Amino acid sequence: MPVKGEVPWPCEEHTGAKHDIYRRYLERWFPILLAGSNAYPSVTYAEGFSGPGIYSGGELGSPVIAIQALTSKVRPEKGIARFVFVDDDQRCVEILERTLLKVFPSRPRPKAAMPVKIVKGTCSPNLEAALDEVGAWGQPIFANLDSWGNAPVPHKFLRRLAANVSSEVIVTLFPQHFVRFVENSGPAADDVFGGDPHWRTVTDLAPEAKSRHILTCYRAALRAAGFPYLLDFELIPRRGQPLYLVFGTRHRLGVSKMKDSLWEVDRTQGVGFRDPRDEQAETLFNIDEPQLGPLTRLLEQRLRDKKREVVEHLRDFALFETVYRPEHVIRALKPLVDRGVLAVEGGGAIRRTAFVSLVSATAR
Numbered sequence: 001m002p003v004k005g006e007v008p009w010p011c012e013e014h015t016g017a018k019h020d021i022y023r024r025y026l027e028r029w030f031p032i033l034l035a036g037s038n039a040y041p042s043v044t045y046a047e048g049f050s051g052p053g054i055y056s057g058g059e060l061g062s063p064v065i066a067i068q069a070l071t072s073k074v075r076p077e078k079g080i081a082r083f084v085f086v087d088d089d090q091r092c093v094e095i096l097e098r099t100l101l102k103v104f105p106s107r108p109r110p111k112a113a114m115p116v117k118i119v120k121g122t123c124s125p126n127l128e129a130a131l132d133e134v135g136a137w138g139q140p141i142f143a144n145l146d147s148w149g150n151a152p153v154p155h156k157f158l159r160r161l162a163a164n165v166s167s168e169v170i171v172t173l174f175p176q177h178f179v180r181f182v183e184n185s186g187p188a189a190d191d192v193f194g195g196d197p198h199w200r201t202v203t204d205l206a207p208e209a210k211s212r213h214i215l216t217c218y219r220a221a222l223r224a225a226g227f228p229y230l231l232d233f234e235l236i237p238r239r240g241q242p243l244y245l246v247f248g249t250r251h252r253l254g255v256s257k258m259k260d261s262l263w264e265v266d267r268t269q270g271v272g273f274r275d276p277r278d279e280q281a282e283t284l285f286n287i288d289e290p291q292l293g294p295l296t297r298l299l300e301q302r303l304r305d306k307k308r309e310v311v312e313h314l315r316d317f318a319l320f321e322t323v324y325r326p327e328h329v330i331r332a333l334k335p336l337v338d339r340g341v342l343a344v345e346g347g348g349a350i351r352r353t354a355f356v357s358l359v360s361a362t363a364r
């Protein structure tokens with residue numbers, strides 16, 4: 001849907017944090033895929049909802065950030081990097097063209113090494129068609145699907161993307177959109193969730209459970225599309241609505257690099273993030289000194305479910321199922337030891353190879 005108000009629009013707090021995450025991740029993604037030891041001849045960065053590339057305060061938008069990530073980290077002679085930008089608002093398309101010319105007055109790479117395609121039209125079907133046209137398939141694609149949060153992207157497209165070599169997706173989601181419009185949503189909304197209408201049971205849930213339900217259904221849809229590793233997190237501005245980003249990849253390295261990017265985000269922007277699965281919904285604002293309370297709770301729940309786990313598996317759990325890093329796990333287990341609720345088999349310190357379990361209340 002074209003933008004309702006003026007183009008460009010002001011850059012909100014969480015947009016700055018989101019851009020920081022994109023930039024930090026792409027500054028890793030381009031060099032690994034174009035200049036690493038297993039480099040590919042070409043890659044494609046694609047956006048289905050590109051926006052105008054600039055905000056009313058002069059802040060740069062995601063298309064520019066992506067090109068800067070490439071040119072700042074990869075030498076021009078290394079491989080081909082294609083860029084595909086789709087937006088259905090004519091004003092966004094025109095401003096994006098002008099912005100790219102202004103930010104890059106001379107081409108940072110020859111045209112053949114950095115073709116850029118800008119399309120005016122809806123993400124579906126134009127993004128897939130543009131990827132066909134530029135010959136992106138068969139080489140890695142990073143798809144940034146940054147809609148207004150309704151993610152109008154056919155599941156078929158996500159399945160094709162997941163089946164494509166080393167391809168990844170990041171989707172912006174506003175669960176409130178689905179909560180608000182559930183009654184008026186037709187089959188296209190079910191298709192967002194892989195054709196499964198289960199998301200509609202959101203109407204039966206308590207208000208505080210609704211967002212998590214939508215997110216859980218969306219994770220299931222991305223997994224069903226073929227992305228086994230998912231990372232989702234909630235960006236919390238001091239004012240305004242939280243925003244959810246869901247990242248899908250088929251590679252452990254992708255999750256680990258995205259997690260690093262998330263934890264390095266500039267905290268001074270006043271945006272915190274939160275693990276959507278934390279029952280107490282504690283926001284992590286101060287990342288210099290990570291607040292591990294939510295992870296301690298998640299690990300305790302995990303041990304309740306699994307009874308006994310080796311710490312190495314809990315590290316994987318943290319990496320793949322929470323916003324935390326594996327290196328936070330041992331520190332997050334310590335309060336459980338102090339409370340006398342965690343037993344380390346064989347005694348001694350908590351090591352990666354140690355088995356741990358919860359001590360039953362009767363044994364304490």
Ligand SMILES: C[S@@+](CC[C@H](N)C(=O)[O-])C[C@H]1O[C@@H](n2cnc3c(N)ncnc32)[C@H](O)[C@@H]1O
Pocket residue numbers: 001002003047048049050051052053054060061062063086087088089092121122123124146147148152
């Ligand atoms: C959140 S903005 C994108 C911001 C941009 N990714 C950035 O970070 O700088 C969403 C954009 O999607 C466009 N849009 C909305 N619905 C669309 C659709 N179905 N297909 C393509 N573009 C759409 C809007 O015109 C708007 O420019």
